[in-house]
Structures are given as structure tokens and as C-alpha cells.
Amino acid sequence: MFSRPIHIGLSPNISADDYWLAVKSLFTPWSWKRGKSIEKVENWFKDHFEVHLAISFNAGRSALLAILESLNLEKNSEVLVQAYTCVAVPNSVVWAGLKPIYVDIDETLNLDIADAERKLTLRTKALIVQHTFGIPSDMDKLVAFAKKHNLLLIEDCAHALGGTYKNKLLGTFGEAAFFSFGRDKIVSSVFGGMAITNNKNLGTKIVQYREGLAYPSYLWILRQLLHVLISGWALALYQMAGAGKLILYLSQKLKLVSMPVYFKEILGRQPADFPKAYPNVLASLALWQLDKLPAMNECRRQIAKYYFENIKPSKVKLPVKVSGAVYLRYNLLTNRADEIRWQAKKQGMILGNWYHHTIDPKGVIWAKVGYPEGSCPRAEAVAATSLNLPTYPSLTKTQMQQIVSLFKG
Ligand SMILES: Cc1ncc(COP(=O)(O)O)c(C=O)c1O
Structure with a gap:
């Protein structure tokens, strides 16, 4: 069933063991929300990055929103973000009551510092540094830039789990960083995210913020488990007279799976599903892959x-x-x-x-x-x-x- 065609989407990380883990989990709904896997994934991040705190969420965008809200910036403060990004990034900035200011990219497809310099104003308070496609940004220059202009630096490591800059792990250069466990990321639990920080004060605020969040509904969690199963079958049957495509089409139409970005988000609005806490069953999927x-x-x-x-x-x-x-x-x-x-x-x-x-x-x-x-x-x-x-x-x-x-x- 896993002799799959070349397909860059559709959870390419998911292998047979992930598939069976999702199947087994379907029968233990009592462990879907709370459980030990959440803490284990957080501890993995804490140990791996040697940071004070790692706090999990149901998506990278939720982790970013939690970081931004916990910085206690004045409303409408400006946050530099690069263009050539996913709408989830500027949306989180807007949902936090802040203003995204778009910066052009350089040949690494990451933020261009010269353009960032041009776009600074007295209201600029933070900078989100994306490592696009897992290619590290020039952290020496960016850290110096942030320091010079008194900006809080947040690393967007959604594409870059395990990447390094001058042998130092990406995610350890700024005030905080976040990761994504989205469906086609380095490690995937279909949805999921992590915030890490070495700043105790900020970490405490992010923890408090997360404590105020509910878990996603059982239906939402079920959709993510079904995503693993459905994409496994869709891939296996992809070249069989369009059967795979039909499975995908029908499961989206029948809302058996969630879209990676909701229609509301495309319009800049905030769905009720973000931010939420990270469900235990998705953490167990991520944990399994983190080992590999x-x-x-x-x-x-x-x-x-x-x-x-x-x-x-x-x-x-x-x-x-x-x-x-x-x-x-x-x-x-x-x-x-x-x-x-x-x-x-x-x-x-x-x-x-x-x-x-x-x-x-x-x-x-x-x-x-x-x-x-x-x-x-x-x-x-x-x-x-x-x-x-x-x-x-x-x-x-x-x-x-x-x-x-x-x-x-
Ligand atoms: C660069 C980047 N940052 C952040 C995100 C948001 O991550 P998530 O989908 O886990 O909310 C994405 C999503 O694809 C992304 O591409």
C-alpha cells in the first residue's frame, strides 16, 4: 500500500508505521486530548534545543500567535515579516492586534536586511525571521540588526526543524522561535506546533496563555487522524483510474479532513480552531517521527x-x-x-x-x-x-x- 507515486503534498513524511499508529489511535479516543505524549514532545524540544521552555499548540500559527500575544507589545506596533510566505504568518500578526510590514527577500529567499532597514519606523518592535525551505537566514547579520534597532527577534522554523547556522541549531537565536508539524513539514502530525524560548519571563507568559486554551474538538482531532489514513489510501490508489484523486475530492467535500489553510484565513479572518492546545494523540504521531x-x-x-x-x-x-x-x-x-x-x-x-x-x-x-x-x-x-x-x-x-x-x- 505504500508504493507511492511522486507526490510532494499529501503528507509525504507519512510512512507505514505512522499510518498504523493513526489506525490504532482511532480506537483509543480517551487518549486523544490529554496524555503523556504532549509533555514528552515538549521535553524533546527542551532537551534538543537546550531551552528553558517548549510549549506545544495545535499549529505553528497558534504558537506564533501565543508568542506575539505574550510579548505585550502596544496595539498596532509594527512587525517585520518577509513576503513570499504563508498567510498564516501575517494573519497571526494581525490577530495579535499588530501590523505586518512586508520585507522583500534576498537570493536565499529569506528576509533581505537592506529592505528591512528601509521599512523600519519608530513603531517597529519585532522581526520574524523565516528560514524558507529549511535554508538558514544569515543569523549573524539579523541578530546584529535586531539588536541595533531594539527589535524582538522571533524565528519562524516551520520549514527548518534540525537546520543549523554555523553549527548552532535554528530556533536558538532570538527571543523565541516556533515550529510547525503541519502535513508536509519536516515532522508531521497533520497539524501541530511548538514555541520555544530561553526567556523565562516570556516563557511563563506563553505557558499562561496556553493554559487558557481549550483542546480542539473530538471531531477536529478525528479529521486529522483520518487525514493520515485517507492520504495513505489516496496515494496508494493515485494512478488507478483516478481513484486516489476521487478519494481526496470526496473526503474534502464531505469534510472528513481539514484544509491546511481555512477559507476564512484566506480572507484574513481567524477561525475558532486557532489557537488551541496540542492534542495528545497528535503529539504521539510527532514523537514517533522525532526519533527518526x-x-x-x-x-x-x-x-x-x-x-x-x-x-x-x-x-x-x-x-x-x-x-x-x-x-x-x-x-x-x-x-x-x-x-x-x-x-x-x-x-x-x-x-x-x-x-x-x-x-x-x-x-x-x-x-x-x-x-x-x-x-x-x-x-x-x-x-x-x-x-x-x-x-x-x-x-x-x-x-x-x-x-x-x-x-x-
Ligand atoms: C513559513 C511558514 N511559517 C508558518 C507556517 C504556519 O504553520 P502551521 O501550518 O503549522 O500553522 C507555515 C505553514 O505552512 C509556513 O509555511
């Missing part, structure tokens, strides 16, 4: 190495080669991105389109998330030309060769 993290990240690096060695930079722009990167997705830039995705699809390979929109996903209304059109030209151009290749650990050598063959000739 070093091996999984090594696989991602090896797959990225293969692409670096076998795709000619004359055909497309390759991502930057940086030690410490984890390459959640291997992102190429090409004017032929849509055409190549289409060609690949005809051959049964589903490649990725993060971030096909300056503030992703499709349909985000820029005015609602405060993005002034044209304010980050590089991010807008990069969004139009991005093409992601998969690096998930179950990708086989033959599949990698098949992908590379798209760029030959």
Missing part, C-alpha cells in the same frame, strides 16, 4: 545533493547551497515553472508550487493582510517562477532520476 529526525534530515540532504549534482544550472536557477540547510523542498526558479509542473503531472509526478503567490495560498486578498502591491518586487517575481522538487525520505533513487530527467535535453 536525524536520519530523515540526512536523507533530505542527500536528495538535495543529488539534485545539485544532476540538474544543470544553465537550465534553471538552483537554490543556494548552504551548510546546515535541511531542504524541506528543493526550490528551483524558472520561467517555465508551470509548464514543467504540467509536464511532470502528465508523467504522474506531482511537484510543488510553494509559494506560487507572494502571500500564499491562492486567493489571499493582499489588502486584507496589509500587503501593498509591488512593495516586494523580488518576492513577487520569485513566487511566479518557483518550482519545488520533493526531498521527502521515502523518495527512491529511480524516482529522483525520473525527476532529474525533466531538466535534460
Whole structure:
């Protein structure tokens, strides 16, 4: 059942053992909300990052919101965020009563410090540093920049669990950091997130904030477990006369699974599901994968190495080669991105389109998330030309060769 086609979405991390864990968990609903796995995942983060506190949530966006709310910034303070991001990031800023100010990106696809400098005002109080696709931002410069302008630095490690900058773990450079266990992240429990901090005062406030949150409903938790099962079956049957696609379509229509970003969020509104506490059963899925993290990240690096060695930079722009990167997705830039995705699809390979929109996903209304059109030209151009290749650990050598063959000739 797990001889899967090349498909960058659909929980590519999920392997047979994760699948069976989700199946077994369906029959123990009494352990879905509270239980020991939550503390175990938090302790894993505390130990791994050697930080004072790790506080779990039901999504990365919930963790970010908790951090921002706990900073006690004056309403409408400005927070620098990069364009070429997921709408979940600026939305959390807005939901916290703050104002996102968009900064353009550099060649690493991370925040461009020169543009950040231009966009500073007296109201700028914080800076969210994203490590896009697991490629580390230049933390020496960013930490110095934040210090010089008295800004609180928050690391967005949604793509970068296990990545390093100059041999120091990403997530340990600022006031706080957050991680995502979303469906196609480094470690996935379909939804989930973690905030970490070494600042005791801030940590206490985040804990208090989380204590005030309810757990998601049983129905919501059930949907996440079903996601693991349904995506497993959909992948297994993907090439069978469209059966996999039909399963996916029907499960979305019947609301058996949740969308990664809700329609409300695309309109900038806050769904009642965020923020919530992290349910125990999802923590048990994450815990299982955290044990495999070093091996999984090594696989991602090896797959990225293969692409670096076998795709000619004359055909497309390759991502930057940086030690410490984890390459959640291997992102190429090409004017032929849509055409190549289409060609690949005809051959049964589903490649990725993060971030096909300056503030992703499709349909985000820029005015609602405060993005002034044209304010980050590089991010807008990069969004139009991005093409992601998969690096998930179950990708086989033959599949990698098949992908590379798209760029030959
Ligand atoms: C860069 C980035 N930050 C934050 C998030 C939000 O994480 P979550 O989906 O766990 O809320 C995402 C989601 O994809 C993301 O891509």
C-alpha cells in the first residue's frame, strides 16, 4: 500500500508505521486530548534545543500567535515579516492586534536586511525571521540588526526543524522561535506546533496563555487522524483510474479532513480552531517521527545533493547551497515553472508550487493582510517562477532520476 507515486503534498513524511499508529489511535479516543505524549514532545524540544521552555499548540500559527500575544507589545506596533510566505504568518500578526510590514527577500529567499532597514519606523518592535525551505537566514547579520534597532527577534522554523547556522541549531537565536508539524513539514502530525524560548519571563507568559486554551474538538482531532489514513489510501490508489484523486475530492467535500489553510484565513479572518492546545494523540504521531529526525534530515540532504549534482544550472536557477540547510523542498526558479509542473503531472509526478503567490495560498486578498502591491518586487517575481522538487525520505533513487530527467535535453 505504500508504493507511492511522486507526490510532494499529501503528507509525504507519512510512512507505514505512522499510518498504523493513526489506525490504532482511532480506537483509543480517551487518549486523544490529554496524555503523556504532549509533555514528552515538549521535553524533546527542551532537551534538543537546550531551552528553558517548549510549549506545544495545535499549529505553528497558534504558537506564533501565543508568542506575539505574550510579548505585550502596544496595539498596532509594527512587525517585520518577509513576503513570499504563508498567510498564516501575517494573519497571526494581525490577530495579535499588530501590523505586518512586508520585507522583500534576498537570493536565499529569506528576509533581505537592506529592505528591512528601509521599512523600519519608530513603531517597529519585532522581526520574524523565516528560514524558507529549511535554508538558514544569515543569523549573524539579523541578530546584529535586531539588536541595533531594539527589535524582538522571533524565528519562524516551520520549514527548518534540525537546520543549523554555523553549527548552532535554528530556533536558538532570538527571543523565541516556533515550529510547525503541519502535513508536509519536516515532522508531521497533520497539524501541530511548538514555541520555544530561553526567556523565562516570556516563557511563563506563553505557558499562561496556553493554559487558557481549550483542546480542539473530538471531531477536529478525528479529521486529522483520518487525514493520515485517507492520504495513505489516496496515494496508494493515485494512478488507478483516478481513484486516489476521487478519494481526496470526496473526503474534502464531505469534510472528513481539514484544509491546511481555512477559507476564512484566506480572507484574513481567524477561525475558532486557532489557537488551541496540542492534542495528545497528535503529539504521539510527532514523537514517533522525532526519533527518526536525524536520519530523515540526512536523507533530505542527500536528495538535495543529488539534485545539485544532476540538474544543470544553465537550465534553471538552483537554490543556494548552504551548510546546515535541511531542504524541506528543493526550490528551483524558472520561467517555465508551470509548464514543467504540467509536464511532470502528465508523467504522474506531482511537484510543488510553494509559494506560487507572494502571500500564499491562492486567493489571499493582499489588502486584507496589509500587503501593498509591488512593495516586494523580488518576492513577487520569485513566487511566479518557483518550482519545488520533493526531498521527502521515502523518495527512491529511480524516482529522483525520473525527476532529474525533466531538466535534460
Ligand atoms: C513559513 C511558514 N511559517 C508558518 C507556517 C504556519 O504553520 P502551521 O501550518 O503549522 O500553522 C507555515 C505553514 O505552512 C509556513 O509555511
